[in-house]
Amino acid sequence: MTTETWQDGVYAALKRAGVRQLGYVPDAGHIRLIERAHADPDMHAVVLTTEEEGIALAAGAHLGGQRAVLLMQSSGVGNCINMLSLPLNCRMPFLTLVTMRGEWGEFNPWQVPMGSATAPVLTAAGVHVRRADHASEVVDMVAASAALAFDSAVxxxxxxxxxxxxxxVFVK
Structure with missing residues (x-):
């Protein structure tokens, strides 16, 4: 018997929103979503070499009549700054789920600068930013954010x- 996690609820919300493509750069914080996508014959999971490829994947999915989501870590947001103009200027929907680093309990000082800059950078690039801090709010937040992205093309x-x-944690 498997206990459903908030990540399983997020996956179900993505499916209800009609997401059929999931692009990701491997990340432990997204591992459950990635595993679910690979196990689902109705989902096309695409491993990316860099995060900005996910924006192009989402644009291509939209042009082909499908919906996509990009999974990335906060350190990858900096790789996407130029490409974020694509969905904004072309009035295309774009949804990304970002696992944060450089915050609570961080051991790696190299993660702190982009972790602190993630929300301001996304906002400055025209992306509507939502933040989930508690498991109880995640599923509804993802569902509402998917509706905003896909129904309003933002x-x-x-x-x-x-x-x-x-x-x-750092393991020696």
Whole structure:
């Protein structure tokens, strides 16, 4: 018997929103969503070499009549700054789920600068930013954000706080 997690609820919300493509750069914070996507014959999971490829994937999905989501870590947001103009200027829907680093319990000082800059950078790029800090709010927030992105054709990012996903630890 498997206990359903908030990540399973997020996956179900993405399916209800009609998402059929899931692009990701491998990330432990998204592992449950990635596993679910690979196990689902109705979902096309695409491993990316860099996060901005996910914006192009989402644009291509939209042009082909499908919906996509991009999974990435906050450190990848900086890789996307130029590409974020695509969904904004072309009035295309874009949904990304971002696991945060550089916050609560962070061991790696290299993660702190982009972790602090993620929300302001996305906002400055024209992306509507939502933040989930508690498991009880995640599923509704993702569902509402998917509706905003896909029904209003705007870019939306949901940030999963480091406290929500759990701080990574350095293992010696």
């Amino acid at each position: 870019p939306v990012a949901v940030l999963f706080s480091q406290r929500l996903i759990g701080a990574k």
